[in-house]
Amino acid sequence: MTSAQTSPALRFLKGHGTENDFVIVPDAENAVDLPPAVVARLCDRRAGIGGDGLLHVVRSAAHPEARHMAGEAEWFMDYRNADGSVAEMCGNGVRVFARYLEHAGHVTAGEVAVATRGGIKRVHLDKDGSVTVSMGRAALPDVGVTVTVGGRSWPARNVNMGNPHAVAFVDDLSHAGNLYDEPPYEPASVYPDGVNIEFVVDRGPRHVAMRVHERGAAETRSCGTGACAVAVATARRDGADPAVTGAPVTYTVDVLGGTLVITEHPDGAIEMTGPAVIVAEGTIDPAWLAGPADAPVND
Ligand SMILES: N[C@@H](CCC[C@H](N)C(=O)O)C(=O)O
DSSP, X not given: OBOGGGOSOEEEEEEEETTEEEEEEEOTTOOBOOOHHHHHHHHOTTTSOOOSEEEEEEEGGGOTTTGGGTTTOSEEEEEEETTSOBOSOOHHHHXXXXXXXXXXXXXXXXXXXXXXXXXXXXXXXXXXXXXXXEEEOOBOOOOOXXXXXXXXXXXXXXXXXXXXXXXXXXXXXXXXXXXXXXXOEEOXXXXXXXXXXXXXXXXXXXXXXXXEEOTTSOEESOOHHHXXXXXXXXXXXXXXXXXXXXXOEEEEEEETTEEEEEEEOTTSOEEEEEEOEEEEEEEEOHHHHTSOTTSOOOO
């Protein structure tokens, strides 16, 4: 790999899905080194480009973590959180990733398979601009978790969508307070690698709203895997289980940045639909990229 610090200029794009925003770094041959400090600088909203995360776009065949998926999915979403940490999956990210592949002419509208650390995800680019992703199944480990904010505590449902989530039902989303910092939870041993925490209120039949603290970011305006975790946790709370009834269940999930529609099918497969947009593209000043790495990050 070539060090990012010696690259001539790094091309980037910026995109978002329901305002979960991403720096996109196209790098087909996996030639760009993206250590955590560089990712954090790129995602810095004041000193960098700004984003909740970074989508490193690499051919599966060129990435050691994705080579085994290259036969089924040409492209690998090497996802990083804003702090530079690695995550298994990003539901909004994979929809924006597919939108980028279309934008770059790598795929046309229709189906595209994307390799992720959470397995291969099939994405459908609709002609109306919406993007649907088959997210796979949720796991609901039966362990009690308690989440605390500002002196109040709530029981939370543990849901794994490839990445870990804790879903807490609250009376009012303002009770979640300031979600910049990760709310404390216990027992901490349930999430040895950290967790994304969603707070949920009811809005109507099969309709909820959520706020989220994303692991490795802060409060974000949307989280796709989080919205899926919320839909499944809410369905179980409501006594709806498609595996039992044989009928799909659909929830509308309002996030701060828009709305996502989530359907769980009788075989457990979850589909998520929402917008995905490319908003800008350009090149990164190589002198800035090679500059001191001790600049403040997302403060
Ligand atoms: N915004 C994402 C989730 C990104 C990863 C997450 N922060 C984690 O560390 O698991 C989504 O849309 O799913």
